[in-house]
């Protein structure tokens with residue numbers, strides 16, 4: 001698997017060079033897009049990458065709606081009808097929804113064809129397009145059916161972020177903060193300094209640093225059996241907070257924003273249970289409040305959030321387990337937290 005990281009030469013021109021080499025001689029390309037990436041990203045891609053000028057494109061619905069088995073089936077049927085063989089390469093041009101679906105389709109078609117991820121959201125660049133987890137949703141629950149199937153190439157071109165709405169950008173910034181909390185305290189300091197100064201311009205070298213951290217973790221544990229769990233910092237809370245935000249009357253939080261709020265709880269418990277210095281919690285809280293309005297939960301809300309947390313698939317033997325931080329850059333997995341600690345941390349978000 002090759003990752004084309006942002007650098008002084010355009011990532012798309014490096015992709016162009018790679019795709020002109022012999023490994024790709026007999027390849028037939030299909031580009032998977034949604035409406036937004038069709039409108040904003042397809043033209044710059046095909047104008048820079050010669051081998052993709054003849055590619056056929058496939059469009060799927062925007063957002064989670066596309067991560068659906070029926071849509072995957074339609075794509076498999078279209079590929080079959082057009083005679084796509086084992087040399088077919090699927091190019092996923094989009095955010096995490098497009099790459100999760102496209103990776104899933106590639107993993108299943110003819111028992112596995114190659115695919116290339118070209119992420120166009122910040123979440124895609126720093127997280128979803130790397131690591132080979134693919135999935136569709138089922139029964140109203142996320143990522144229930146999927147495969148591990150590594151992309152042949154992930155090409156990260158930061159200029160695609162130019163058309164991304166701020167809210168989507170902030171979702172990605174929270175995943176970056178999470179990645180630096182577990183893997184690079186210096187970059188964490190630099191990113192939080194920047195955010196605290198009121199600048200939200202995401203620097204290509206910060207994206208590259210995130211990708212390197214995630215790639216290194218995935219390399220150690222590609223099938224997500226132990227160490228890769230550290231990437232879930234803030235996510236046990238985050239998933240429940242995200243689900244709760246979808247309830248009527250609540251302010252809707254995107255995945256990254258919900259994880260961003262969940263990180264406050266995780267850091268709060270890290271201070272209480274593992275002795276993390278309290279100043280890290282306070283600094284993080286200040287940064288988070290620049291990007292998202294921090295929710296104020298009532299005791300009744302915390303009961304509902306707990307209901308979601310009890311369903312989290314990563315709980316061992318009925319206990320709710322979290323990733324916490326012993327120190328900056330020093331995560332610990334599988335820390336059991338009791339329900340009173342969870343209630344307490346949710347009540348202390350603000």
Ligand SMILES: NC(=O)c1ccc[n+]([C@@H]2O[C@H](COP(=O)([O-])OP(=O)(O)OC[C@H]3O[C@@H](n4cnc5c(N)ncnc54)[C@H](O)[C@@H]3O)[C@@H](O)[C@H]2O)c1
Pocket residue numbers: 034035036037040041062063064067094095096097098100120121122123124127128129130131132133134142143160161162163164165168171255
């Ligand atoms: N496989 C993994 O390891 C992994 C990791 C993290 C997240 N995910 C998955 O990723 C998904 C979330 O990713 P996401 O936030 O990128 O979602 P997304 O693909 O839905 O993109 C978010 C929105 O941005 C739009 N968009 C994309 N690129 C654009 C551009 N350049 N300009 C304008 N608009 C653009 C999309 O059309 C969509 O409306 C979730 O389903 C999550 O489960 C997977």
Ligand SMILES: [Zn+2]
Pocket residue numbers: 175235255259
């Ligand atoms: Zn996440």
